[in-house]
Amino acid sequence: MSGRTDSDTQDDIRVDAMDDQETRGQAPQDPETDEQPESDEEHGTEDARRARWTATGTGALLALAGLAAAVLRLSGSAPALVPAAYALGAAVCALAAVLGSQGRTRRALWLLIAGVMIMAVGDQSD
Template sequence: MNGRADSETPPGIAEEGHVEAAGVPDDDEGAEAARATDDDGDDPAEVARRARWTASGSGALLTLAGLAASLLRLTGSSPALVPAAYALGAAVCALAAVLGARGHTRRALWLLIAGVMVMALGDQFD
């Protein structure tokens, strides 16, 4: 609408003076059916729970992998910096697992990335 008094009412505005959602009926049954077919109809609490489990599970898995690699490199003939880098990366991933379990999933993601990068950097010294 351009503000003129003689402009037409757009088709989305009903006679009673309220705006209907695009394609969603005004009655309770239609609105409930539209919510059931919504693409992102996940419960926000369930999404947060899955994010916490994913962050803490990934952190624990990467921690175990880093500790195993550190122990394997420690028994070999590699420089001392290599197992230390794997152990440090595993410690960072363990911190990420703890933060992820507490709900700080964004920080946990970045710490997981940093921990894997430390492990990869340590692998370059071998």
């Protein structure tokens, strides 16, 4: 044990590994973090598909819940504004579901928020 570190051999190993990856068509690893950089092509389509399904499913579920609440409030003794607010909120959430299925997930998210807020304001006026 001479106390000498093997840092100079580690650099040679890293350079050889980077050369091997470049010849195989892979992106070289960052020698500082030793992590493989992620490409947008690899995860982009799966993430987009998941976002579309989430926006569509959430919008449809909230639309059905809003319509059910509107029907229940309509049959009760609530003021007319309450079922109208639930129905309007359900319509906004249904529009968000349609936009989400077309890939407009950011707009769908904001419409979902607006639809739930409309339903909440209508419930508070009861």
